[in-house]
Amino acid sequence: MKSQDGLKQPVTIKVLLDVTKTGVNSRGRTRQVTCDIVPDKAFYGPEFFLIFTIPQFKDKIWSKLDPDANEYVAQLHTFFGHCLQGKAASHWAAVLMNYPVADRTVESFKEAQKDYLEKVAVIAKLGDVIIR
Numbered sequence: 001m002k003s004q005d006g007l008k009q010p011v012t013i014k015v016l017l018d019v020t021k022t023g024v025n026s027r028g029r030t031r032q033v034t035c036d037i038v039p040d041k042a043f044y045g046p047e048f049f050l051i052f053t054i055p056q057f058k059d060k061i062w063s064k065l066d067p068d069a070n071e072y073v074a075q076l077h078t079f080f081g082h083c084l085q086g087k088a089a090s091h092w093a094a095v096l097m098n099y100p101v102a103d104r105t106v107e108s109f110k111e112a113q114k115d116y117l118e119k120v121a122v123i124a125k126l127g128d129v130i131i132r
Contacts, residue, residue, distance in 0.1 A: 012036040015061060015082045017075070035060035042088035046117040049088075054113070057083050067106075074101070076109045091119045 015037050018030040037060060038052040061079050065072055077096065084092050095115045099108050118124065 011038075013039045013083075013085070015079060017061060017064065017079060033064060035064075037061070037083045039083055039085045040088045040120075041084075041086045042091060042120045046121045049117060049120065053083050073104050073106060073109065076106065077104060077112070080109075080113070088120065092116055095119060 013036070015035045017033055017035065035056075037056045040049045040053040042049075057080060061083075062076065065075050065079075069075070077099075081089065081092050081096075092112075095112050098115065099112050
């Protein structure tokens with residue numbers, strides 16, 4: 001990898017998701033929504049993820065998911081994975097190995113994100129370190 005490759009990081013990607021239509025005549029139908037997200041590639045440590053990827057994920061994807069849907073928790077994990085590329089996606093896949101599908105919750109999703117940050121930062125306890 002050349003150092004110039006990292007300088008091109010803030011290119012956005014499109015993440016597609018189906019959201020339930022609202023309104024009286026919606027009848028539970030869905031519509032497809034496109035979200036532009038700055039993907040994390042794990043080039044710049046946890047700071048990049050905290051500044052770009054997490055806020056955009058929360059605003060553009062998480063906020064549009066139906067928390068009452070049966071697949072809500074699975075969607076959180078899946079769509080979050082779509083916001084990661086390259087080494088970052090590999091780190092997320094490794095983190096998810098510690099969270100069996102049957103045991104996943106919204107709380108464990110947040111813990112998995114913390115574990116992901118620790119993996120990217122190569123720090124065992126991220127809370128003990130000041131992030132730049």
